[in-house]
Amino acid sequence: MLRNALLYLSNQPTVFKFVRNNGLAKKFARRFVAGETAEEALDAVRALNEQGITASLDLLGESVTNEAEARQAGRDYIRLLDLIRERNLDANVSVKLTAMGLDISEELCISVMHGVLDRARQHHTFVRLDMESSAYTEKTLQLFEQRLYPAYPENVGIVLQSYLYRTAADVERSIQLKCRVRLCKGAYKEPPAVAYPEKADVDANYVRCMQELVRHGNYPGLATHDERIIREVKKFVAEQKIPADRYEFQMLYGVRRDLQEQLVKEGYRMRVYVPFGTQWYPYLMRRLAERPANVWFIAGNILKETFGRRR
Ligand SMILES: Cc1cc2nc3c(=O)[nH]c(=O)nc-3n(C[C@H](O)[C@H](O)[C@H](O)COP(=O)(O)OP(=O)(O)OC[C@H]3O[C@@H](n4cnc5c(N)ncnc54)[C@H](O)[C@@H]3O)c2cc1C
Structure with a gap:
């Protein structure tokens, strides 16, 4: 409740x-x-880098209501990419397409994303498209596959959520495309028509998708704090003799910092998602x-x- x-x-x-x-x-x-300003967030990233942890910065914005706001959000991300580069930090960025104007028009969103991805390519870095609620899944994956990924195959990737029934098929598609995927369970309230209502099914689907991605995918990001699932990953990569540089674990800023440190000590790659901003x-x-x-x-x-x- x-x-x-x-x-x-x-x-x-x-x-x-x-x-x-x-x-x-x-x-x-x-x-x-990590704070309301880019400065505060970059300080947090430096502290993580010093512990051997990479980062993905998320400028909190969610839905924008007009073109000017979407274009401003795009400029803010471009500045962020420049700051990461200037400070020589080991970080990429995560963006939500609704913050880039998706609700206003697809063309606007694509135009803003081209600006961000041009800069990412210039800096040889990476932009992750966060996944929002199921109302956006199809649109996000379509824009990714048809418009963004063909133009920036090295610089953009998606997120798939194991609570959705469709995700196993999306994982297979991502493997054919050879694109980079972050796998998470999913954070939105979804109806049983599109998502598993039972946590046990969400977890089992996570493990199945993880195994496919780790074996056949392109450097998947395994985003979870679930110790049981992390044990499954460790067991699977050991059995399959998959080296630790073929995937990374990802966790949220401030969540299970003990586990983040422990995995780094054990030699696994760890990226922390660092959100900041006024929203x-x-x-x-x-x-x-x-x-x-x-x-x-x-x-x-x-x-x-x-x-x-x-x-
Ligand atoms: C790097 C990263 C990026 C993400 N990106 C997206 C995205 O693009 N779209 C999306 O829908 N969701 C995203 N998520 C959120 C994700 O979908 C889950 O909602 C969230 O990670 C909790 O699921 P879990 O796998 O940790 O497992 P759970 O079964 O929810 O939790 C397992 C255990 O982890 C710990 N834990 C989990 N969450 C918390 C918390 N908030 N505070 C303290 N302890 C906690 C608890 O010990 C809990 O028992 C992302 C998560 C991560 C880590």
């Missing part, structure tokens, strides 16, 4: 307006969001919905810090 309430709240802009300037809410967000609210609410216990976890930390300072 709490999960559904948090997912519902993630779609309420009026609630965000209310909490945006609230210091306590910002402290809450800080555990999962942190829907992102934060999705993270809390994944693990409602986080609400109490973060509240406890804030209380400890506040109590500690007063002493």
